[in-house]
Amino acid sequence: MVVTHLPTPAATAYAPAPHHRVAVIGGGASGVLTAINLLGRSTDPGLRVEIHEASGIVGRGVAYGTNDPRHLLNVRSRHMSAFPDIPSDLIEWARRTGRSEDPQAFLPRLDFATYLQDRLSQVADHRLTICAGRVDDVVPVGGRFEIRTNDVSSPADSVVLAYGNQPPRPLVLDGDELPAAPWHLGNPWDLGALRVLPADATIVVVGTGLTAVDTVITLLEEGPQRRVVMVSRQGRLPKAHVAQLSTAWVQPVPEGLLTADLLAEHVREQIGAAAAQDVGWRAVVDGLRAATPSLWKRLPLAERRRFLDVHAREWEVRRHRMAPEVAARIRAFEDDGRLSVLPGGIASIADRGLHCQVLVGDVPTPITAQAVVNCTGPATDITRSADPLLLALRERGLVTPDPLRLGIDTLDGGELVGEDGRAVPGLFAVGPPRKGTLWESTAIPEIRAQAAAVADGVIARASIGAAAPA
Numbered sequence: 001m002v003v004t005h006l007p008t009p010a011a012t013a014y015a016p017a018p019h020h021r022v023a024v025i026g027g028g029a030s031g032v033l034t035a036i037n038l039l040g041r042s043t044d045p046g047l048r049v050e051i052h053e054a055s056g057i058v059g060r061g062v063a064y065g066t067n068d069p070r071h072l073l074n075v076r077s078r079h080m081s082a083f084p085d086i087p088s089d090l091i092e093w094a095r096r097t098g099r100s101e102d103p104q105a106f107l108p109r110l111d112f113a114t115y116l117q118d119r120l121s122q123v124a125d126h127r128l129t130i131c132a133g134r135v136d137d138v139v140p141v142g143g144r145f146e147i148r149t150n151d152v153s154s155p156a157d158s159v160v161l162a163y164g165n166q167p168p169r170p171l172v173l174d175g176d177e178l179p180a181a182p183w184h185l186g187n188p189w190d191l192g193a194l195r196v197l198p199a200d201a202t203i204v205v206v207g208t209g210l211t212a213v214d215t216v217i218t219l220l221e222e223g224p225q226r227r228v229v230m231v232s233r234q235g236r237l238p239k240a241h242v243a244q245l246s247t248a249w250v251q252p253v254p255e256g257l258l259t260a261d262l263l264a265e266h267v268r269e270q271i272g273a274a275a276a277q278d279v280g281w282r283a284v285v286d287g288l289r290a291a292t293p294s295l296w297k298r299l300p301l302a303e304r305r306r307f308l309d310v311h312a313r314e315w316e317v318r319r320h321r322m323a324p325e326v327a328a329r330i331r332a333f334e335d336d337g338r339l340s341v342l343p344g345g346i347a348s349i350a351d352r353g354l355h356c357q358v359l360v361g362d363v364p365t366p367i368t369a370q371a372v373v374n375c376t377g378p379a380t381d382i383t384r385s386a387d388p389l390l391l392a393l394r395e396r397g398l399v400t401p402d403p404l405r406l407g408i409d410t411l412d413g414g415e416l417v418g419e420d421g422r423a424v425p426g427l428f429a430v431g432p433p434r435k436g437t438l439w440e441s442t443a444i445p446e447i448r449a450q451a452a453a454v455a456d457g458v459i460a461r462a463s464i465g466a467a468a469p470a
């Protein structure tokens with residue numbers, strides 16, 4: 001694997017090359033899995049894969065970049081293999097490297113980064129280059145692309161966007177964004193900022209999803225005198241995983257017109273039917289996973305909206321579950337009185353310099369807090385993003401938001417849909433940005449399948465390019 005900055009070529013002087021250069025933008029799990037599939041599935045010596053990663057370190061990204069070993073995967077090892085056709089790959093790796101013997105384990109997330117790095121190095125050869133730096137622009141040039149960072153640019157024949165999870169949208173109160181202040185922590189994945197908070201601080205965590213849970217674990221494990229108040233509209237924590245005998249209860253959703261309410265009704269009925277056979281609701285939720293993209297497509301747009309408005313939170317607390325060890329820690333914090341979880345959101349915040357006065361909850365409760373942490377989840381609306389790459393891609397008409405503003409519009413094979421409503425040849429996406437098209441597009445079981453499909457699309461394109469007369 002070669003780590004380098006690429007030399008700057010003359011912008012317009014790209015002679016037909018004997019190589020097919022693929023620029024993968026983002027070196028988190030999505031980018032690395034795409035590179036693994038490209039290099040593993042093609043023996044073409046002319047293939048070149050360049051992973052552009054802002055941090056310079058691949059395999060980590062936002063999800064696996066944590067250095068807190070108490071942040072566990074929220075999916076069991078047996079479902080987290082890099083390769084869908086080798087489900088035991090991570091289990092075997094964890095066993096061989098002395099990490100875990102248990103296929104049901106929830107490994108530390110930082111171990112998963114090491115696993116991805118290891119798997120990449122297995123297929124890495126002279127065809128792979130890792131380029132440290134943030135890509136700010138992708139410029140179409142005569143059927144190819146120019147990849148620009150702030151100091152270098154390089155040509156590419158195909159581009160895979162794997163930019164992943166954007167930071168949360170700023171917290172808004174009474175129409176105004178919260179001010180920048182020492183007590184306002186806008187990026188929940190910046191563990192350094194959490195760790196330097198006073199050992200006896202009171203902290204308000206906005207959001208009750210899995211990132212909020214991680215934040216609480218770091219804050220309270222490392223500061224035994226600290227207190228946390230978690231707050232969200234419904235005040236509902238994710239459910240916990242439990243030991244499951246059956247992994248999935250698969251019952252097709254009847255054909256015909258589908259609405260959000262009919263889908264919810266179907267799930268309720270199946271939970272009842274499963275319970276009658278002593279099978280828990282988790283198996284029903286897991287059983288719907290493979291069918292989710294096709295069910296999402298069957299829902300008319302208005303029904304997808306209704307799903308988001310009425311049913312999404314119920315679905316998400318059941319679908320995105322906590323590892324049992326994590327759930328036990330959270331329960332213990334609640335029992336100790338160090339953690340409270342409140343519905344009703346934030347009513348007001350008054351800036352007091354180094355701390356703030358917050359009114360939280362349905363029955364507004366005043367709290368003097370040394371920090372407010374934004375754990376409301378990754379921002380998805382690209383029309384409101386200030387990310388330079390997304391701004392540039394939009395300006396060039398290379399990306400369009402999906403109608404629900406959950407990400408970017410893509411076709412089934414991962415090709416991007418441009419502003420003109422047509423596929424942009426040679427431009428693909430993998431991972432969370434495809435949520436609007438697929439709904440399920442954030443976790444490894446889906447991402448590894450997308451990475452393989454996009455790699456096949458790129459390789460097919462490379463073969464056509466190679467066969468074309470010069």
Ligand SMILES: Cc1cc2nc3c(=O)[nH]c(=O)nc-3n(C[C@H](O)[C@H](O)[C@H](O)COP(=O)(O)OP(=O)(O)OC[C@H]3O[C@@H](n4cnc5c(N)ncnc54)[C@H](O)[C@@H]3O)c2cc1C
Binds near residue numbers: 062063075164211445
């Ligand atoms: C906190 C957290 C925990 C999770 N835990 C799990 C789990 O246990 N199991 C599971 O299956 N899924 C989990 N997920 C879901 C997760 O989205 C996927 O598993 C996966 O990690 C997504 O990877 P990604 O590469 O698409 O995104 P990210 O992890 O967000 O990585 C994107 C990478 O792209 C880089 N990048 C972005 N823009 C640019 C640019 N312009 N130029 C260069 N580089 C750029 C970033 O620096 C980053 O490294 C978790 C998600 C989060 C946020």
